Amino acid sequence: MHSRLTGVLSPVVTPFKPDLSPDPEKLVRQCRWLLANHVGLAVFGTNSEANSLSTEEKIDLLDYLMSEAVPPERMMPGTGCSALTDSVRLTAHAVKLGCAGVLMLPPFYYKGVSDEGLFRNFAEVIERVGDSRLRIYLYNIPPVSQVAITLPLVEQLLKSYPEIVAGVKDSSGDWENTKAYIDNFGAQGFDVFPGSESFLLQGLRYGGAGCISATANVNPAAIAHVFANWQAADADRQQLQLNKVRSIFAKYPMIPALKAAIAHYGDDTSWMTVRPPLVELTHDQQSALVSELNGAGFTMPGLEESTAAA
Amino acid sequence: MHSRLTGVLSPVVTPFKPDLSPDPEKLVRQCRWLLANHVGLAVFGTNSEANSLSTEEKIDLLDYLMSEAVPPERMMPGTGCSALTDSVRLTAHAVKLGCAGVLMLPPFYYKGVSDEGLFRNFAEVIERVGDSRLRIYLYNIPPVSQVAITLPLVEQLLKSYPEIVAGVKDSSGDWENTKAYIDNFGAQGFDVFPGSESFLLQGLRYGGAGCISATANVNPAAIAHVFANWQAADADRQQLQLNKVRSIFAKYPMIPALKAAIAHYGDDTSWMTVRPPLVELTHDQQSALVSELNGAGFTMPGLEESTAAA
Numbered sequence: 001m002h003s004r005l006t007g008v009l010s011p012v013v014t015p016f017k018p019d020l021s022p023d024p025e026k027l028v029r030q031c032r033w034l035l036a037n038h039v040g041l042a043v044f045g046t047n048s049e050a051n052s053l054s055t056e057e058k059i060d061l062l063d064y065l066m067s068e069a070v071p072p073e074r075m076m077p078g079t080g081c082s083a084l085t086d087s088v089r090l091t092a093h094a095v096k097l098g099c100a101g102v103l104m105l106p107p108f109y110y111k112g113v114s115d116e117g118l119f120r121n122f123a124e125v126i127e128r129v130g131d132s133r134l135r136i137y138l139y140n141i142p143p144v145s146q147v148a149i150t151l152p153l154v155e156q157l158l159k160s161y162p163e164i165v166a167g168v169k170d171s172s173g174d175w176e177n178t179k180a181y182i183d184n185f186g187a188q189g190f191d192v193f194p195g196s197e198s199f200l201l202q203g204l205r206y207g208g209a210g211c212i213s214a215t216a217n218v219n220p221a222a223i224a225h226v227f228a229n230w231q232a233a234d235a236d237r238q239q240l241q242l243n244k245v246r247s248i249f250a251k252y253p254m255i256p257a258l259k260a261a262i263a264h265y266g267d268d269t270s271w272m273t274v275r276p277p278l279v280e281l282t283h284d285q286q287s288a289l290v291s292e293l294n295g296a297g298f299t300m301p302g303l304e305e306s307t308a309a310a
Numbered sequence: 311m312h313s314r315l316t317g318v319l320s321p322v323v324t325p326f327k328p329d330l331s332p333d334p335e336k337l338v339r340q341c342r343w344l345l346a347n348h349v350g351l352a353v354f355g356t357n358s359e360a361n362s363l364s365t366e367e368k369i370d371l372l373d374y375l376m377s378e379a380v381p382p383e384r385m386m387p388g389t390g391c392s393a394l395t396d397s398v399r400l401t402a403h404a405v406k407l408g409c410a411g412v413l414m415l416p417p418f419y420y421k422g423v424s425d426e427g428l429f430r431n432f433a434e435v436i437e438r439v440g441d442s443r444l445r446i447y448l449y450n451i452p453p454v455s456q457v458a459i460t461l462p463l464v465e466q467l468l469k470s471y472p473e474i475v476a477g478v479k480d481s482s483g484d485w486e487n488t489k490a491y492i493d494n495f496g497a498q499g500f501d502v503f504p505g506s507e508s509f510l511l512q513g514l515r516y517g518g519a520g521c522i523s524a525t526a527n528v529n530p531a532a533i534a535h536v537f538a539n540w541q542a543a544d545a546d547r548q549q550l551q552l553n554k555v556r557s558i559f560a561k562y563p564m565i566p567a568l569k570a571a572i573a574h575y576g577d578d579t580s581w582m583t584v585r586p587p588l589v590e591l592t593h594d595q596q597s598a599l600v601s602e603l604n605g606a607g608f609t610m611p612g613l614e615e616s617t618a619a620a
Contacts, residue, residue, distance in 0.1 A: 020434070046419075051419035052392065053393050056395075057393075082362065082392055083367075084585055085366075107362065107587045108418075108419060109356075110356075110588060116589050117587035117588055144419065145419075276430035277428050277431045
């Protein structure tokens, strides 16, 4: 049995080849760089363009990561799909490979669905996977999925599957909502990860488990430093630095901006590529982003060596 | 080359077995009943719970329909998925089987995406499928997908792929939007299908191509009758009858209500089953629905014989 996931995780951005197929070698290098910077791997998150990948593509990528000895005990792949059967297949595969947890979106096509329908979805996945090693982190991101993980739903799931339902990633952007998960379920060992490092320090002080954040793709060491030193005297100052970097990225469409930064600081323009329906940053946008990041003293130490390591 | 799809189509509801796997035999019988009632087959629509099915399940169902000689020239399967690679695979398969058209959702997970990103998505599918027989009907259903098919997007697609981009299903529920598609692109042979029979007569008088409607699953003959006789003296009276039936279904969650009606009038309770995140109607809800439908003189002639035909 692995120990629980905790700390800072990154929804690892997915590199694409010119034909828009995923580039597994570059993904491995990015994962290694993140691990070296003390950040865990929430591959196939929203920022991974996971919902622009087929289930087969995700399974192939997971298998490749394993073949390259990326440690499954540091991984929380996203396995919640629109179709129940896809969620079951991907979740079962992740558990079989020994992933420490899975991050599970609710089915996100149908809107206005009931908590009972969502409960049945998660329960079907749990029953069909049928593996006591499964640890599910519910993924609440109503601004994108438009389907929320409500408190009554969590309560019902914890009642039925107390060992399996391990926590939540809250990307509501609403601290009151994050706080409510902790207030209601934290004492039962339910781990609450804010979906942004903006709430990292606040979350840790309140009993949160860390964070799973887009910008951990580009600023991993600094975010992991706040996690490791949250009780230090200068923690608030460090948190302000994190916020400053995040606010620069937040001026752009997030996923293309993350990739533009990796392309620049890793000296590899192929990282600019996104899959439709996303559109990469223009050269001017990338220049403006980099200029502002440089102005803030931002760096990505070790990235260039990492991306050149092929 | 098949002739263009026109008239009334139904997003055929998908029957499930007790283990929630699709029931291909029952789907075939439902398709045959719809065809006998002059309604075409938009399988894998929103009301088909298509986005709760994996790509493999949809491909297997398409293959089964073909093996049972369901005519592809009457079919417009939904093939637009969240992931580009799924959309390509499913669309290519539908074209290979000779389907007259495909109904294509925009990728629906990422929100706030640009028309350029959506154009690239559709263009990639068209280029990768690479078959001049492909006919795409764009699927505008912002209340569910949260991603709209805008007029500039249609314009750009028609400019690049005038033979392939054949029309739109508009489930915006906003007649002004439907009208704008016809005003801007109708003269180019772009076929506009309102997403509900509520706009059938109004649409036909304005140059619409028919309709693709949830309730065509249960009221096919009457809807097809209005299409065939829209210039008859009593057309308005017939349209009011359609509206009356639809308004009864609209009091319930639509997909479970359609299935509850088929279960009742076809005397086959297994039709009640939906996949999570949907929830079937309760027995009381079904009774109330049927009671109101009976009160309105609603029937489903031939359905029982059709469902018993196994």
